[in-house]
Amino acid sequence: MKTALPAALFAAAVLAWPLSARCAEIVLEQSAVQSLVVEGLFKDNGRLYLQKGVCFAYLDDPKVSLQGGRVIIRAHLNSRLGVPSGKECVGVSLNSGATVSAVPAAQGQVVRLTDIRVDEVEDANTRNLLNLGLAPTLPGAVEINVKKAVEDMLKSTGSRLQADVQMLKIDAVQVTDSRLSIQFDFRLVGR
Structure with missing residues (x-):
């Protein structure tokens, strides 16, 4: 009898403890993140212009990978x-490969890129150009509005119920195993 009371109290405490389990998760494979980056950044015939005109600079042929907690x-x-000078640019041509990476992070109900850095370049002038021209544009490159994504998924089910996402909180954003995982909790009200 003496062991039954502590066990019952333990069971009651466990049942009363607030659950912190994730309610939902969106997982994007590398190909989906590649599409988001291309659609978000490389919108001008597959190019991301850092400067337009007779003097120009653009990035093209993007390849996206996910590793080490970063979008590369x-x-x-x-x-x-x-x-x-008229219809010409008097200056120098730069052609180089470059690697830029960032960490996806939650900002409210949206996931954006943060901690942007130029990891690798084939020449120092390219590094300067990328730091000045590309780094400011990357936070909007991958922007996932999780609340809107959930609402759109619910609308596409064909149900006659009207669903309203009243609360959404992103718990974690992680890059693991070539996947971007967004774990979140939400409150859904159906009418």
Whole structure:
């Protein structure tokens, strides 16, 4: 009898303890993140322009990978930098491969790229150009509005019920095993 009371108290305490289990998870494979990066950044005929005109700089041919907790973007830089003179650019051409990486993180109900860094370049001038031109554009490159994604998924089910996502909280964003995982909790009200 003496052991039954502590066991019953333990069971009651466990049942009363708030559950912190994840309610839902969105998992994006590498190919899906590649599509998001291309759609978000490389929108101009497959190019991301850092500068347009007779003097220009753009990145193209992006390859996205997921490793070490980071989204890694490898691209090729093509540029002609200098001073515009009529229909020509008097200056220097730069052509180089470059690798940029960032950490996906939750910002409210949206996942964006943070901690952006230029990891590898084939020449020092390219590094300077990327730090000035690319780093400011990357936070919007991969933007996943989780609440909107959940609402869109619910609408596409064809149900006659009207579902309203009233609360959504992102618990964790992780890059593991070539996948981007977004774990979140939400409250759904059906009408």
